[in-house]
Amino acid sequence: MKLFNKKSWSLLLFLAVSAPTIMAKSPDEGMFPLSELSRAGLKNAGLKISEKDIYNPGKVGLVDALVQVSGCTGSFISSSGLIITNHHCAFSAVQLASTPIDNYLRNGFVAQSHEQEIEARGLTIRITDSYEDVSDKILAAVAHITDPSERITLIKKKQQELVEEAQKQDPTIKAEVSEMFIGKTYVLFRYKTIEDVRLVYIPRQTIGEFGGETDNWVWPRHTGDYSFLRAYVGKDGASAKFSKDNIPYQPKKFLKVNPKGVNENDFVFILGYPGKTFRHRPAQYIQYQQNFLLPYVSNLYEFQNERMYEAGKTDRATALALATRIKRNANVLKNYKGKLKGLRNIDLINTKKKDDQALAAFILSKPDLKSKYGSLMSEIDGLYTLINQDAYKELWMNNIYTSTSLMRIAREINSFKLTLQQQNSSEQQKAFFEANKENVKTALLEIYESYSNYADERILAHMFADAQAFQGNNQIETIQKLKLRDANLANAYGSQLIRNTKLNGCTQVLNQILSSPNAFLAFSDPLLDFQNSLNQDIQQFAVEQKRRDGILNKLMGDYVAVKEMYQSKNFIPDANSTLRLTFGNVKGYSPVDATYMNPFTTIAGIIQKGNLGETDFDYPSEIKTAWENKNFGPYVKKELNDVPVNLLYNMDTTGGNSGSPIMNAYGELIGVNFDRSYDATINDFAWNDSYSRSIGVDIRYVLWVADKIDHAQFILKEMGI
Template identity: 45%
Template sequence: MKKNFLIRSSAAILFSITLIISFAFVPPKPDEGMFPLSDIRKLNLNEKGLKISIDELYNPNGVSIVDALVKIGGCSGSFVSDEGLIITNHHCVFGAVQKVSTLENNYLENGFVTNSREEEIPAEGLTVRITTSYEDVSKEVLEAADKVTEISERSKAIADKIKEIVKREEEKDSTIKAEVSEMFVGEQYVLFRYKIINDIRLVYVPPRTIGEFGGESDNWIWPRHTGDFSFVRAYVAPDGSPAKYSIDNVPFKPKKFLEVNPKGIDEEDFVFILGYPGRTFKNMPARFVEYHYKYQLPYVQSFFSWLINLYTKRGENDPEFALNISSTIKSLANTEKNYRGKLQGIRNLDLINKKVQEEKHLQNFIQNDPQLKSRYGNLLNEIDELYYDAFKSGRTMFVLNFLRNFVSSYRLADLFVDYKTEMMKDEKDRKTNYKVENREKLINEIDNIYKNSKPDLEPQILKKLFSDASSFDEMKDSEPFASFRLAENKDGYIKNLLEKTIVSDKDKFLEKLFDHELTLEQVNDELIIRAKQLTELRANEQKKQQARDSRSNILLAKFNEVKRLWLNKNFIPDANSTLRLTFGYVRGYSPKDATYYSPISSLKGMIEKSFEGGDYRIYEKVKELYDKKDFGSFVHPKMKEVPVAFIYNTDTSGGNSGSPIMDAYGKLVGVNFDRCFEATINDYAWSESYSRSIGVDIRFVLWVVQKIGKADFLLKEMNVNL
């Protein structure tokens, strides 16, 4: 990978303790953080336990382990053969498997294994991206921002410049996808170039009772006994270029693939993870966390919990609906429980108050230096005011987004308003999807909205969202929520919106939509009128948000500047879906008083849980093999059992799902898939005492592949010698 820049950050203060206990070495705690590639050489990983050279791990001028990493959908993954074979999580391909499953061929329930390359199934919707290069473009971005005279326009200037850079790079090389990622708000922007592979096919997916064993009961929980892994294969055109699915495509040849260590790991072993963690907020001020705690986390958690119950009940006597909605429920449930964990973590850590106290110490540091006082004296007050303004908007954008996402009728009405508004502009100025050349795509989008609508459930969802909004101080006086709040018959109000609208008839909707003589003002349709009111509300909120973003771009840059001076160190940029490294040790923990969890679970625990039924339904072949003690070559030498999962004190987040867990020699020993419930707070703060990530042990993966899937061809392809 070509190295084009040096990210201006370094590792957190290194802290290690060497204890001599019976002449044994006890590994130190790891550094907190998800380190960008440019920081890897600063970490002294060989002193922490890495047994290979840094060049073998990351070599900007050659081939290294980093080149085996991929981003697959919203997850991570890694190449494990020279034939484009990728290992990732079962839950990362769950949606693709659900799409190709039917009640007759239920691959989600029964699993899927190929007998030949020709039988591999296209994974609809999945793409793979590989980081090929990166460079710092901060100077170019910030120069554009500094040219604007109005602060409120700063965020737009940055966004416009980023679009310009992306367009320039993609025109320069049509084979790549370009993205500019913000590393530090208002300070650092990095251009990443990605190779995109569009033809991804399912190779091996374990049965759901293995890949999702424990279901929501065990989600975010330790001990865990879930075989959360799957294999897919990446294909390209015969000339090696990215291509859509074709029978003529050939397996992709990666620069590097990971070697599997079938002997796995043991307690206190050094491990490291490479992957694409999502968004974290460790560098954000107290009021930012307070906004999440008061508004975002509780409302999203509450609404998703309500929605999960609605969908689940609807599917109880309708297997087809249950199958089709399964991926949606899984995604909602994952977020709902994650947010519950975050709320608990913020409370338990007293995180907001701790950050407030930290900022008081920072303010004292500023006040005691005349030069700092002149530049930063009022900074923290301005940051507080910025977020107090965000508190006034509260949950507004969440309600508006949920209306679009979960109520098809409203989404169509909103599209109608948007389209008619755009039609008032010249063709060249319209949104891309509303241009004449893209009409067919727009019609297909509308067809899909109608196809995926849930007319028997959406009146309840619409009523729920209107009820929520009309009870929130920040929205109750805005239309249409004000009129809904005052309506005596609220069911009748919703019924009137949904039944007396052109949206209920697709042909009539399309006819009116493309009638360019018909203006928005001429449409006498209650749902569309209400959608227009909410469009105006959204526009006002977006304008406020743009002003806040522009202001925060300056304030948070100063906040980071003065914190570096105060702490006398640099710190790691928050995760932002770019490639990161984290490292640690296989280690148990004590989540609460008088409780200790050891770090490795076994097949025995899976069998014990299976007697509870429900989410602990077990695949019968697993039980049969266990009763026979048919463990093959995959027994943990100390436990005398097949290890299933293990925990380690790395710093991971959403997006790290599917990340390879590697041992001290850079060999694959597991696949990361979750965090312990206490570690959901990782997005805001990390701690050695409670931050534990969960991965499926490679020995369980190989045991399932060989004994359950009868897929020895995969072991052979991965060069696993038993």
């Protein structure tokens, strides 16, 4: 990491705080930013190395072994750019590399040499290079702005200015400004990007996805959710696109793998890039989640997956093309259902309401706070009342393009057509068309790769029927203009749009419609007309949403500021895909009365589940043979007389922590995080040691499968096992 000046590092990055060090004997909630490690009480909790061995500005630490793999986390585990992450994090790249003949998703993949490694299309690696607090710069730009829309516009403008300035100073980095506390704290991150990523070792599907959706978000678990990738760069060491001439990347730091693993109650910690949590939000936000977003998206994704499963039943190529969409939907679907269950079980809305009422009373009890924040809670309530009035309209608009591939195709074509029409002359149109045609084709081809006419037709028909039923502020003008009297007519109209469009033929679109500027501009289609009209509705609604975002930005900044004063403590900011640390212990739990869940599962559990005869519990026969022969090698856990498969711990994780390295007290890799228990899906809103448990694959199982089952001993040798 780069060393900044004293002023930059003297800022307590991510939070404007000046509190004494908190020494926690047991883990508490918190995904600690690197600048806040001294507040975590790591040494008291069991860390055996120095905190500076984890992170020390200007020097090499464990954080330098961490990478962001698209939306997941990974870690370097060799000097030659070898990375370990989750199977599900590499899933889309494995899908794109697969064909019905060479089905790496189903059969797995083992490269016995660098030359055999396969391009991981769509995957990039990001490494956090440095960061600095820029809150003062951004908030100063809106200090005297009262108009909500203008506030959001200026914040985004200032963020972009800071990004451009950072990238101008160092063209080798990509910069981002992340909002740590909404409307309050902003941090500029500098990232190094590696574009050439390759598949090295992918376990077969019956290992990497053992348990399927039956076991997803469930404990006990027996899933080998791991994959090995490799980062490549140009011969000059700089990031470069895929090329046979590229060489393995040499990281500043890589993690040492400890094949002995851990025991129950051992201290463990995780570094990673957790996605988003929403713990510092008022009761109204939780109410919106419980009443609108979670049930709407759950029902929609369930319908989508049913149609996509049907589409792939009779065609293996279609099933393969839709595999990533189905997996992502299923993961979100079960997560959201778990959240709904958790919200109701702990009655979080009423808990938040009581907290907010106490906060309001605190504000009114202090004359200085009353004059500044006296209307804060009523303003929050008024804003969410407005948001709830057209919640279904917003959710429908947010999901229409992710639901239907041809709607995204139509949007791409209409966008290109509009820009082409804005050129001043036919010569400029031709030049612009030729300069951008291939990029448009590439974008369209990526969408067509996961397209199913059968699924699209039925999903769009379903979306039309939903929209037709909306009332009041939720009505969508483009749908209303069609005068579809009931759900059946709406369903039939949506179905007909897909059935009759010329866009359902990839070859025709890429080769004929995009053959020339004149052919492209002359092309018309009912689906293009519908998308164009709908886009106007969406753009009009976006103006109102921007205004609301501006109001929310200011209100949430004030809400957190007052809450800090009320509770006389500082907050760890919500996760936002930036590098964080969380810690805890290997620990079981009791999810229901009279039940205790042990923190380790074993190969014996794989055999037991396999005996149920369900497809989700199929596994390679070699596993049973090796288990029956007690061919455990050095990976056995003596207390279990078996190889541990998955482990459970009370760390604070969320989406984005998939693939995060689980480390012991000495900073050695002992597992890879991949999931949470069903009761812990609510972690995004609230964390509690009684039910918040995360799940990882034990490194001993990874090594055992690589050694005894998949004969990938080169992996062990490269890791120094």
